Amino acid sequence: MTGPDTGPDTGPGPGPEGEPAVICPRCRSEHVETVTVAPRGGVWEVRQCTRCWYAWRTTEPAARTTPELFPEEFRLTGQSIESAPELPAVPPLLERPDGAAARAREERS
Numbered sequence: 001m002t003g004p005d006t007g008p009d010t011g012p013g014p015g016p017e018g019e020p021a022v023i024c025p026r027c028r029s030e031h032v033e034t035v036t037v038a039p040r041g042g043v044w045e046v047r048q049c050t051r052c053w054y055a056w057r058t059t060e061p062a063a064r065t066t067p068e069l070f071p072e073e074f075r076l077t078g079q080s081i082e083s084a085p086e087l088p089a090v091p092p093l094l095e096r097p098d099g100a101a102a103r104a105r106e107e108r109s
């Protein structure tokens, strides 16, 4: 991908508490939230980017958690997010010849 990178040129600087700022591995946004923390010992966190909705656990491989190592073909920029089509809808269940899907719906209702 050769589009312009709209992310900041400078690396992540220290945050307000001296912690390095967390940036999204996929789109390099700094709008990252901690979704949850490991219940025992806090050994991992699940984080999610509020710009591109990429989510990752901190113990995943570096290629999933580190912007510099995230596969280039899967990276997003502000421009590519803006021009992205809407999320595809989940299609309705296919009807099987034996009507299994229809029967399952009737049983649930």
Ligand SMILES: [Zn+2]
Pocket: 024, 025, 026, 027, 028, 029, 049, 050, 051, 052, 053, 054
């Ligand atoms: Zn992102």
